[in-house]
Amino acid sequence: MVERQSPLELELRSGSHGDFEHGVEVILSETRPGSILQLAAWPGQEKALIAGIRTVTGLALPDGAGAGSTDGVRSVFGFAPGKFTVVDEGEGLASAFANVVTPAIGTVTDLSHGRTAIRIAGPKAEWVLAKFFAIDFALPAFPVGAGRSTMHHDVFAQIQRTGADQFDIYVFRSFARSFWKALCHASEEVGYEVQ
Amino acid sequence: MLITCPYCGPRDVIEFTYQGDGNRERPQPASQDLDAWNTYVYDRLNPAGDHNEIWQHSGGCRAHLRVVRNTLTHEISSVAFTRGDHKVDARHKAEGKI
Ligand SMILES: [Zn+2]
Numbered sequence: 082m083v084e085r086q087s088p089l090e091l092e093l094r095s096g097s098h099g100d101f102e103h104g105v106e107v108i109l110s111e112t113r114p115g116s117i118l119q120l121a122a123w124p125g126q127e128k129a130l131i132a133g134i135r136t137v138t139g140l141a142l143p144d145g146a147g148a149g150s151t152d153g154v155r156s157v158f159g160f161a162p163g164k165f166t167v168v169d170e171g172e173g174l175a176s177a178f179a180n181v182v183t184p185a186i187g188t189v190t191d192l193s194h195g196r197t198a199i200r201i202a203g204p205k206a207e208w209v210l211a212k213f214f215a216i217d218f219a220l221p222a223f224p225v226g227a228g229r230s231t232m233h234h235d236v237f238a239q240i241q242r243t244g245a246d247q248f249d250i251y252v253f254r255s256f257a258r259s260f261w262k263a264l265c266h267a268s269e270e271v272g273y274e275v276q
Numbered sequence: 277m278l279i280t281c282p283y284c285g286p287r288d289v290i291e292f293t294y295q296g297d298g299n300r301e302r303p304q305p306a307s308q309d310l311d312a313w314n315t316y317v318y319d320r321l322n323p324a325g326d327h328n329e330i331w332q333h334s335g336g337c338r339a340h341l342r343v344v345r346n347t348l349t350h351e352i353s354s355v356a357f358t359r360g361d362h363k364v365d366a367r368h369k370a371e372g373k374i
Binding site: 124146147160161162164215216217229230231232235237 | 282283284285287288290291335336337338339357359
């Protein structure tokens, strides 16, 4: 496989930054998953698609808009009616779905090279994200595994909560560097570490 | 102004794009009925009160929505998907029931 270059390379500086003398309260990293897919079901085929996601990833999707789940290696969440983002640390997830999501069920779009995945974790992750996005980040409103589609200054973002204090953000690759820089600036006040 | 997307829940209006008057009926593309086209392009109810509108949640789930907005108060009294029978009571989402 061709080695993938990160759009963040020029700006990703490992170490502690900002006001970290009182402690590091968020950790920023690029998770670099091998596969990022978008699956869409034709109307009426949603249940068949959800079953297919379970067959391939082993992940069961809870009921409801924006619901999702993660096992640390693979993640899935709904981001629109009948549409799901599926992520795998490894490459080749699109071919695994090719025989499961038949043309009668829906579509598989491989966005692995089109999205950049940024993780923000730590006790102030909610606080920093709340400055960016006008959505409710409180745990009861945004449970672990769930996903949200929203935007920051016209940069479209899909956000999945992958832990009580941890969020994975998927942004367009072409906007990823400027989004990353903005996220670093927003994290300065709480002290952040780049891993 | 908040619009409660049936999928995403309450979101700021900045995430939405106005797609026009929801009362219009578009003639068939091949239609030669000039009156029908004139009505479609120009005639507007312009009410002072509830108005049927089409909005897209372009900065979210990207679904097209049928919205009733009060032109005097901006109160949104109803939101539904334009397509299919996905009609979900918007309040359920706000209360975390779906
Ligand atoms: Zn929406």
